[in-house]
Amino acid sequence: MKSENMSNGLTILVVDDEESIREGSERILARMGYHVYKASQGSEGLEILNDHPVSIVLLDLKMPGMDGMEVLGHIQKLNPEILVIIITGYATLETAIEAMKQGAYDFIPKPFEPDQLRIVINRARERIRLAGETERLAQERQRNLADLSTEKSRIRTIVESLPNGVLVTNVQGQVALMNPAFQWLTGIEARDVTGESIETCIQDRGLCQMIQDISTGNALSLPATYEFTTVGEKYLLASGRPVLGDDGECLGAVVNLVDITAMKVLDRLKSEFVAKVSHELRSPLSTIHEQLALVLKDMVEKESSRDQYLISRAKEKTLGLISLIGDLLDLSRIEAGNVCLECKPVKLDELLKSIVDFMTTRASAKNQRLDLVLPDALFPTISADPRALESIFGNLITNAINYTPDGGAIEVRLYLSPDDVQPTHIRIDIRDNGFGIEARDLDNIFKRFYRVKNEKTRFITGTGLGLPIVKGLLDELKGDIQVQSEPARGSTFSVFLPLAVSE
Ligand code: ADP
Numbered sequence: 001m002k003s004e005n006m007s008n009g010l011t012i013l014v015v016d017d018e019e020s021i022r023e024g025s026e027r028i029l030a031r032m033g034y035h036v037y038k039a040s041q042g043s044e045g046l047e048i049l050n051d052h053p054v055s056i057v058l059l060d061l062k063m064p065g066m067d068g069m070e071v072l073g074h075i076q077k078l079n080p081e082i083l084v085i086i087i088t089g090y091a092t093l094e095t096a097i098e099a100m101k102q103g104a105y106d107f108i109p110k111p112f113e114p115d116q117l118r119i120v121i122n123r124a125r126e127r128i129r130l131a132g133e134t135e136r137l138a139q140e141r142q143r144n145l146a147d148l149s150t151e152k153s154r155i156r157t158i159v160e161s162l163p164n165g166v167l168v169t170n171v172q173g174q175v176a177l178m179n180p181a182f183q184w185l186t187g188i189e190a191r192d193v194t195g196e197s198i199e200t201c202i203q204d205r206g207l208c209q210m211i212q213d214i215s216t217g218n219a220l221s222l223p224a225t226y227e228f229t230t231v232g233e234k235y236l237l238a239s240g241r242p243v244l245g246d247d248g249e250c251l252g253a254v255v256n257l258v259d260i261t262a263m264k265v266l267d268r269l270k271s272e273f274v275a276k277v278s279h280e281l282r283s284p285l286s287t288i289h290e291q292l293a294l295v296l297k298d299m300v301e302k303e304s305s306r307d308q309y310l311i312s313r314a315k316e317k318t319l320g321l322i323s324l325i326g327d328l329l330d331l332s333r334i335e336a337g338n339v340c341l342e343c344k345p346v347k348l349d350e351l352l353k354s355i356v357d358f359m360t361t362r363a364s365a366k367n368q369r370l371d372l373v374l375p376d377a378l379f380p381t382i383s384a385d386p387r388a389l390e391s392i393f394g395n396l397i398t399n400a401i402n403y404t405p406d407g408g409a410i411e412v413r414l415y416l417s418p419d420d421v422q423p424t425h426i427r428i429d430i431r432d433n434g435f436g437i438e439a440r441d442l443d444n445i446f447k448r449f450y451r452v453k454n455e456k457t458r459f460i461t462g463t464g465l466g467l468p469i470v471k472g473l474l475d476e477l478k479g480d481i482q483v484q485s486e487p488a489r490g491s492t493f494s495v496f497l498p499l500a501v502s503e
Helices: 019-031 042-051 068-078 090-101 114-161 180-186 205-215 261-302 305-335 348-365 386-402 466-476
Strands: 011-015 035-039 056-060 083-088 106-109 165-170 175-178 224-229 235-244 250-259 344-346 369-373 382-384 409-415 425-432 480-486 490-498
Touching: 011 019, 011 042, 019 035, 019 114, 035 042, 042 056, 042 068, 056 068, 056 114, 068 083, 068 090, 083 090, 083 114, 090 106, 106 114, 165 180, 165 205, 165 235, 180 250, 205 224, 205 235, 205 250, 235 261, 261 305, 305 466, 344 386, 348 369, 348 386, 348 409, 348 425, 382 386, 382 490, 386 409, 386 425, 386 466, 386 490, 466 480, 466 490
Parallel strands: 011 035, 011 056, 056 083, 083 106, 369 409
Antiparallel strands: 165 175, 165 250, 224 235, 235 250, 344 382, 409 425, 425 490, 480 490
């Protein structure tokens, strides 16, 4: 006969002295898919339990020899997880209740219908399933807790042994975590600072301000960065981000601190080396250039045009080298922080006019228009170093001329931020309708020696140092530069100069 197969692989033992009950139960249970053992006496049943794994026992209370209650006691001792279902006649109902008190799981009155047995057995099976599930969940929970605690201690060990400083604050600017490297780098004595406000443990006001700005959502850009030096002559770079909650709310800040002293020293050594070599090369190159100019002058009547061409190429190349050396020296000075800006009141309109006048000859040689557009309104005199401004605008206008084809147009326009009631900056745009710059190059053009190489720019000589010099000088002047460009349509470089006095 086909089994109903609901057994979940469970095994049942029927202990009853009545053969009809044993056989009848076996038939019903086997049909449900259970494996069934039978015993006509208590002692025989206990032997089976000793030798085989059994989940449910159907146990008659009234049997000759060892009675059901005694068998129940032994089963409880042997394995309390076995579910015992008492089979009882009406006359012994009270004993059945007693048996339940002693730990039997359920009872079924005799005689019973197949459905009654099925219901009781299904209930027991469900109980076994739930007990198994509970056990599994308990084990899983135990495992998760164990995993969690190892994970936690693992993360703690990693954070504690990181060479970089790590600081986490809450939204009130109190320390939630500060690793030993952070304390060591910033010179905080080794102790637990959890819960202390950052102002009490961090000396550098700028760093505290940055952390405060991040926590309150006032950081201008993310990750916010801040470079500073410590008493022990260490150069440190802090970069921080907000810690965000599920709804995007700020819960605090996390700051990473790196010791960049070695990088700084290397950078300084490199700048010093470049400055030294450039300085040594400048005078002999200038002499060669002057002598080539003399040779070229003498050659005019006598030599062949090919020789003249070669000498003039050599003269051009030395001029290129002299200009490269000049740029390298300027950049080294800016990077070493050795530019002595002599800020004085500057009438920007007059200064721009003289630069544009000077450059007009160059633009005219390429049939280009070079216009200066000044605002109608009066604008204030700014305080800046005029030589730095000449270098900035000289470089930008030279680039506009170089990277615009013959016949193009260049415009230098001065704005006094018309939208602002109290403007903080003056803006000067240098706009051309030249070759333009691809988006992928825009991020790189302010890097040292970066030059865009394409069909249009290939033959234009340059050093790739002009824009880094412009950027460096503007940083010194507390100004800024932005660029917008479209290939084949042109570029606009916007220079921002502060109206406040630059010290
Ligand atoms: P250089 O002009 O000596 O190559 P710069 O640092 O001044 O070096 O400029 C870097 C690069 O940026 C240039 O090589 C050029 O490709 C690009 N560039 C600068 N200004 C312009 C401009 N106005 N139009 C198009 N490209 C420009």
